[in-house]
Amino acid sequence: MFASQTWMRRALLAALIAVPLPVLAELAARFDPVSGAVVVTGLEGASRAALLANPELLRLQVASIKSTRGMPITLQDQGTTLVIEPRFDLRPGTVYMLDLNGTALEIVPPIVEATVPRLVGFAPSQAVIPANTLRLYLHFSEPMARGQLREAVVLIGHDGTEVPSPFLNLEVELWDPTQTRATLLLDPGRIKQGVGPNTQGGAPLMTGEAYRLVVSEAMQSAAGAPLGQEASVAFRVGDAERSAIVPDDWQILPPPVGSHAPVTVAFDRIIDSGAVLRLLTVEDPQGAPVRGQIETDGGAWSLIPNQPWQDGTYRVIVDPELEDVSGNSISAAFDAAVGTIGTNHAPVTLTFNITQ
Structure with missing residues (x-):
């Protein structure tokens, strides 16, 4: 009995393969740009079954190539359609x-x-930034291709000449997960006072001078589209910031109770805008994190809550890893002498009250 059923299945399969492909209405194939697959419609169920049973009856290849072998594919039967997924x-x-x-x-x-x-x-977005600024951020409207920052971005001094080697050359470029924000690190060896690169070449930025950061028109997106026109950001350089962060020097502007108005923390200096998005949080009177929309320009930080503010005492939690744009942290200044760096790595808590 089993042998008879097997023989019948093989005979049916052979019959399906031998029959020319009929159509229900119009045989058509279209390319799906989302999945990258080819979708075939208009095939009868028997025809789809024949192709699924013997994929060699189907061949997909570049039209200009004369060959009896097509590219590797995977077939899927989706009811009234046959989906062809090319390996490449x-x-x-x-x-x-x-x-x-x-x-x-x-x-x-x-x-x-x-x-x-x-x-x-561009960040820091302030018109005047410290002479010992460590990080610059570039924000693009589209995901950008990796491996081109070194050639595409230059720093121009007040005299119109290019500043030699201002950035730290890393093997791996620093992009956020969306590849729309690039981090440029100014060479810390040239910024930190008293070390070799600083004494030999001086700091990249000089107090009182004007600079332009220029992005080449040839810089490309991840999809291969160039900027098309040169982009530049102008800024001036002020005094260096060489003291540790003291959160008690900040000012907190509380919102009205029951509102969705933002709470704002005004800093006493320019804080690293990339870090403060991660390292500053707010807890409600019950100790739960307050969720909402965060905005910062480095000079201030604000949180618009998803839920209205309650009556009570809130806490602003400052992570000890937070730095300003010059690399100064809560524990110590970036240029702190050996042996003077603080050992307290606990978060700092600030409070503010919201009352009726």
Whole structure:
């Protein structure tokens, strides 16, 4: 009995393969730009079954290549459609031929024009920044390609000449997970007083001078679209900031009870805007974190809560790893002498009251 059933299944499969592919209405194939697959419609169930049972009846290849072998694929039956998933991405604008057991269909993945990226932000955004600033941030409108910052970004001095080697050359560029924010590290060896690079080459930024950070028009997005035009940010340099952070010197502006108005923390200096997004938090009177929208320009920090403010005492928690733009932390100044760095690494707590 088992042998008879096996023979019948094989005979049915052979019959399906031998039958030319009929159509329900119109046999068609389209490229799905989201999944990268080719979707075939118009096949009868028996025809789909024949192709699924013997994928060699189907061949997908570049139309200009004359070959009896197609590219590696995976087939999926989705009811009224047959989904063909190529192992390798189909190239936009290339003409492909899909052969379905003798029936040929043409497929051309469309060329999608990449969005032109723009430089949309720079931090510190203040017009005057400390002479010993350690980090600069560039914000782009689109995810950007890696491996081009060293050639694409230059620092121009007040005399119009390029500042030599102002940035720390790292093997791996510093991008946020979205690849829209790049971190530029000014060489700390040239900033820290009394060390070799500082005594030999001096600091990259000089007090009282004007500078321009210039991004080349050739810098490309991850999709391959260039900026198209040069972008630059101008700023002036003030005195260096060489003291440890003292959170008690900050001012907290509490919001009205029952409102969704922001609580604002005004700093006494420019805080690293990338770090403060992670390292400053607020707890409600019950000790739970307050969730909401955070905004900062480095000079101040604000939180717009998801839920209205309650009556009571709130706490602002300052992580000890927080730094200002010059690398000064709560424990010590960036230029602190050996043996003077603080050992207290506990968070600092500030409070503010919201009352009726």
